[in-house]
Amino acid sequence: MRWTQTFIPTMKENPADAEIPSHQLMLRAGLIRQLMAGAYTYLPLGLKSLKKVEAIIREEMNAAGGIEIFMPALQPIDLFERTGRKDAFGNVLMNFHVRRGDRTLHVALGPTHEEVVTDLVARHISSYRQLPLTLYQIQTKFRNEERPRFGVLRTSEFIMKDAYSFSTNLEQLDAVYQQMYHAYCRIFARCGLNYLPVEAESGPIGGDASHEFMVPADNGEDRIMYCKSSGYAANLERADTGRKPPQIETSKEAKPLEKVATPNATSIEQVSRMLKITPQQMIKTLIYLVDGKPVAVLLRGDHEANEAKIRRALKASQVALADGVTIEEVTGAPTGFAGPVGIRCPIIADHDVPVIANAVSGANEVDAHLTGVNVGRDYQVTTTHDLRNATPGDPCPKSGAPMEEVQGIEVGHVFKLGTKYTESLDANFLDQNETRHPIIMGCYGIGVTRVLAALAETSHDENGLSWPLSVAPYEVLLIPLNVDDAELMKVANSYYDELKDNGVDVLMDDRDQRPGFKFKDADLIGIPLRVVIGGKGLQEGKIEYKWRTDSAPQKTAVDTGVETILGLLDERRKVEASRVPG
RNA sequence: CGGGACGUAGCUCAGCUUGGCUAGAGCGUCUGGUUUGGGACCAGAAGGCCGCAGGUUCAAAUCCUGUCGUCCCGACCA
Known part of the structure; x- marks a missing residue:
């Protein structure tokens, strides 16, 4: 191509709206232009790279046994109602009514295609002889992101490769999963990305059932706990803190329990400043509604609660922070003064809580906190759990070495789905014994446009972009x-x-x-x-x-x-x- | 959805505090000339509903209200 015959609008200066390097450079190098928040035009240079990434994905997916199809972005809303995802997606699901003659259709723009592909399979697969089967497509997805940002990294319309595997049993699923995992490694390596497969939340199947592919980058939106020596890497949501249940006994240096006035100090930060202590000396008491019932979750003051871990520890299905009314009911005080001593609801504690001697906690009384709080004497817990997000320095669950936290851009996700969709959409097969079973699914996604942004974000210098040969325009x-x-x-x-x-x-x-x-x-x-x-x-x-x-x-x-x-x-x-x- | 910032030429920005000539600069564009190995120089030209609407005022880019849009932080993200 001759430069004068194509369209490459480069810019000398950084556009005011772009803050991170990939966004600035993709605009300046004439790869993309913004139409509105979260929607971008791909110009010739950007499109050429995008097509090269797609070609690599197709080659590897085909090599891994994937069969390409192309499904509509436009989908009937009732498919989402049948799987319960209309509510699960909420506002993220773009949906609207259209008139057709004297009828009104309620349609959605697909945020992903589990429903459509499962419906397809339900209609045409009925025997174990037809399985396993892996279908994939490269297609535009729509998600009404609450806050699109960082150029092409998070948009409300984006190109995604989504693949779906259908198997008769878990061994078949494992085999496809491994194949896909391997194909993903090859795809990202061929695209010249420095990537890291990390363990992610695994959903109903549990175990080693979900991995995200992350590109380490300072501007990444995801947090990863990483251990250099063992190679253990996990999504922050998922990462084990590596802590074990401590011995629960009252400290020998226990001081008397005392009430101190802490007017208007409702946050850990305010209280620790007022009492001149560190957050590590405090017990953070969070009131959760666990399947509708209040539970006090105890954490060390500097730690973050992890709702997925709380849900698992209590074998609950729903966990949400309690409202102000519930908090007043169980603590007798407004939000900000909860503590384990004398609280009127069950208590569950993180491993790191009982070992705090002479802790400071809320007094369950307005404008007051307690000092000298000690387990056994002042509040009771019989066992402890891992209830919090891991933090840098926590021991790696594999090697015990301190883990570090890195930021990452999620470019891919492989996931063992199980039968969630096949059950709700009646996708069944008959086995050798003429018995009917729901088909077992896996799903495998790659953010194609995000691959481009991740490359731009991680491969540039002060003068501009620097593409690998494989995906350079x-x-x-x-x-x-x-x-x-x-x-x-x-x-x-x-x-x-x-x-x-x-x-x-x-x-x-x-x-x-x-x-x-x-x-x-x-x-x-x-x-x-x-x-x-x-x-x-x-x-x-x-x-x-x-x-x-x-x-x-x-x-x-x-x-x-x-x-x-x-x-x-x-x-x-x-x-x-x-x-x-x- | 909560908090913050911004909106003036294609791009980057000044002007707004303290209302007052025909609204400015650099880059880019166009014309002519000189140049030609790391974003050249000279001369000239085009290009603006100062986001939009309303209000205050003799007078609004400037003050007030509303609204739309964009960006950032947070919440959210099967």
Whole structure:
């Protein structure tokens, strides 16, 4: 492609609306333009990369046994009512009424396609002989995000690869899951991403049933606990704190229980400042409604509650923070003064709570806290649980070494679903014994547009983007330095033609601009290999090439330049391929 | 949904506090000329419902009210 024949609107300055590097650079390099919050146009450069990512995904999905289909974004709302996800999605599900003749249809724009694909399978699969089956598509998804942000990282309309596996038993499901997991590793490696598979919340099947693929990045929205020595990595929601139940006994240094006045101090921070103590000395008492009944959850003052863990510990189905009225009922005080001593509801404590000697907690009385709170004497717990988010320094559940927290961008998710959808949508099969069972599902998603953003976010320098060869919009950027020089253009054009004839994806900057201008744009859009044809070089029979990641260009003979470039590209492709797991 | 910031030329921004000439600059665009290896220079030109609506005032980009939009923090995110 010739630059003057396409549409690459680069920008010299950072748009005011963009804050993080990927958003700024994708705008400046002319990959995307915003239409409204959470909706972006992909310009030629962005679209080319997107298509290359899609091609890689297709190759790997096909190799892993996936069958491509294409389902409608437009879906009847009753499918979501049957699976209960109309309510589960709530406002995130875009849905509306349309008139059709004298009828009114209630439709949704698909946020994902479990319902549609399961309905399809329910209608056409009925025998174990037809299974296993894995269907996938690459398609636009719609989610009414409460807060779209960070450019293309979180949008209300985005491209996703979603795959769904259908199996007769858990062994089959495990096999597909492993295949998909492996395919995902290959996809992200081929895209040149530095990725980390992390354990995620696993839902009904439990165990090792869900992994998210994260790209470590400071601006990532997800928090991951990571252990360098064991390789253990888990979503913050999921990560084990590695703590064990402590011995529960009253401290030998127990001081007397005392009530202190703490007017208007309702937060851990305010109380610790007022009493000149650290949050670690405090007991945080959170009142939850667990399946409708109040329960006091005790945590160390500096820790965060984890509702999924609380739900599991209590074997409950619903857990939510209690309202002010309930809190007054069980504590006898407004929100902010709850404590375990004398509270009128069951207590459940985190492992780290009973070991706090002479703790400070709310007094269950307005404007008052207690000091010298000790387990056994002042409040009773018989056992403890892991009820909180892990924090940096917590021991790794595998190695015991301190874990660290890293931020990440979620680019993929593999998940063993089980029979949630097949049961509600009647997707059954008959086994060898003519017995009917619900089909066992798995689902596997990749945020295709997010892969692009993650690459931009993690692969750039102060001058612009830097693409891997595999997904770069173009592999080679050919720069003739003076388009008015007929001799020079003759060489440039023959390079352009020959490279194209050899299957190289080449962009020629044929704009009538000064060299410096072109070099700046070259760095900004980040094409991996830059080839410069200039008057000075031609005089000595040389052309110049430079990898985007190199600092200085190298020279090679004009006559053999094309072969040199082809060789360089081959070599680089091999290097990139060597990073892909086999 | 709670909190904060912003909205003036295609882009980045000044002007608003303390209302008052024809609303400015740099970059970009167009024309002519000089240039040509890291975002050139000179001369000229085009380009604005100052987000929108209402109000106060002799007079509003500027003050007030409302509204829409965008961004950031938080909540939310099968």
